[in-house]
Amino acid sequence: MPKLIKLTGDPSGKDFGAEWAEDGFVHVGDDDALPEGDVILSLARFQAEGEILLSNSRRVGVRVEPDQEVEALAYDLPRLSVVALAFPKYRDGRAYTSARLLRERLGFTGQVRAVGDVLQEQAGFMVRCGFDAFEPADGATPEAWTKAAHRFRHVYQRAADHRRVAFEERAV
């Protein structure tokens, strides 16, 4: 099965970690035949065929490219298992915004997965923005991922992880 790293525990606390997970989902291209089981579709294909698949009681995920607005999924989110946000190049930071919007504005509680050029050096940012699953492109292990995500004992701004911010720590 493809290698997926999943967060364990609560990212707002200090104890969260990461582990290998079986990825039950298959990425399906726009022109591919649909396999059995759980699938991740492009936004366009989901908008065309998603309804049918969901009513077949499959688990469905949607892949959103950086130039696509994640708000387009607003009404479907309660029924989606996964939103995969793409990093065509790790430098393309639009998925960080998409992840935060999914979590903080659209209230998505399913899996937010980072796909594409996903590197452990950005683990910390991804976790803070609400990603909880990762398809690493750099051979990272869950241990490396956990370490990278725990590099900073303090953070200065609020984000999707609801981690306590520096000034909240001081207030105690």
Next chain:
Amino acid sequence: MYLYDAIDREFLTDRSNEFRHQVARRLAGELTEDQFKPLRLMNGLYLQLHAYMLRIAIPYGSLNSRQVRRLAWIGRTYDKGYGHFTTRQNLQFHWIKLKDVPDILDAMAEVDLHAIQTSGNCIRNVTADPYAGATAEEIDDPRVWSEVLRQWSTLHPEFSFLPRKFKIAVTGALTDRAAVKTHDIGLFLRKGRDGAIGFEVVAGGGQGRTPYIAQTVRSYLPAEHLLSYVEAILRVYNRHGRRDNIYKARIKILVAALGIEEFTRQVEEEWGKINAERADLPAAELDRIRAAFAQPRFETLPDVSDAFEAARAASPALQRFVRNNVKPHKVPGYAIVEVSLKAIGQTPGDATADQLDVVADLGERYSLDDIRVTHAQNLVLPHVKLDDLPAVHAALEAAGLATANIDLASDIIACPGLDYCALANARAIPIAQDIARKFADPDRAEKVGELKIKISGCINACGHHHVAHIGILGVDKKGEEFYQLSLGGSGAEDASIGKILGPGLSADKVAPAIDALVEAYLHIRTGEERFLDTYRRVGLEPFKEAVYAQAD
């Protein structure tokens, strides 16, 4: 100034450890250069022509003596005994080795200095009026808000991979000493109708290939909503800024493409969706930060210092220094002292380690341990007693730091240019030195008066040539260094973009051309007109004639 506590210090330690780890991975081949480059850039580390360059953050241009001494020490220990101050109030070291950087960051962290986000496609050093807290014409202290933004923007998880760099500047005074309108976001402190503090928010300024003056997005934003509003702007930019072409990726391009009305509409719409209570800073934290900038214990002094007046009467050099480099302070008996890093024939903006130590001593002894950097690559001692001015002047003079030329023709802004920078097309430093020598006679320089000459060695415009009274852009024309002059730019509150004067000049013709422009100005000016004023009155033609007739 803002004093780091345990939390801030642990943050710097963690950052330094992170970079040490990243360097190790890079050296071991676990990271490619492509993967490593943004990581080192976000710690201010560039690969330049001769070595690495490390750009150290000087938040809103503010330093204490301990920090300045440590910078001197770093310059001696890891570099060639000097540093270079930049147009964003930062300090650069030009001869750094990658393997030393983790140790350098550790040494900096000991005095609460860092190089976080001084490069990279993220929010950069927030710059501010260097006279903050000392000038009488201040609605509120811009350092408070700069520090708020600095913390909020530090390792912001959503905004660390923007389409391009992002620069914010803040001023609390009507006189703009921070080139605010050339920034991606500019913040002007304003008083609301109810007497509350707020901001005029401008956006879309920038220089480089396509210069723009920032436009007003919101004429009044209550100050407590600064972070949520800036978040809205950043989010619109992160989502919609272009990523297909690095020359079209700044927010100024987005603002120009959408038009200010549509841009504003998008920002306001996004802002409306942000949970301000969560996004904005709680009042208690704002108070804590504000308290860090509380007015220091000034002495109660008379307006006039007899000792100073006597010394001044006896010294034409001191008179000249005061005329040009000393500015009024909000507290009677005090003054703001500019320290020129533009000695004739020296590299503009450079200070030796010894000079830094002198500035540290003076800052500690005579300026309430407060030292500032201006975007014109000079330093400031913001709180000097008039009584102490003669001693300060003497010490500066002994260290080669008393050139009485602030805002005069020899107070030139120049980027490092092709002598150092991998991006440059032409050299800037020798041109600056040539021009400065033309105005070495201080009487001539004073006769000419305020004349802001700014030189960039390439279109990236780090020398701010677009907003110069006389701007000079170095270009590579078939392998030769040529220089394009422009007139009438201003980075102050009367911001404007300069107009190109004519065809580029070869290097040896630039200083004579400046001479010709100045002579033309002296000939045409009326009353108290500065060069900029005369140009604005008479236009390009008389100046064009002066230069191109001369060049033949």
Next chain:
Amino acid sequence: MKAITANRLIDGEVVFWKGGAWVDGFGDAQLFDEGQDAEVETAVATGKAQPTVVIDVYSIDLTPSDGRWAPVSYRERIRALGPTNEPTHGKQAVGGEVVEALRHADGAARSTGRVDLIRRK
């Protein structure tokens, strides 16, 4: 005529290819004449395959000057010598014939005359 240059990863120093190694002095650089394009390519490829040793590997064009060779590009002369505003900094500080020759190579002074047409790198 060409040479190959790069920056050393560990300290950013400008270096030149010489028979599979990287040397600090332009005067020691291996020269490749017109017929040796394949060798140039191979050497550049080798350099690019050493990402923990050097970065930014590329070939530079040289022009004859007073019995020696000098980079055509002014930028490359500055890389080979050091900054022009500080003669005691950079490689030029060692002085000597090679440095002097580079300094005074045709077109090396402040540009007042024509230089052969070049690409920057």
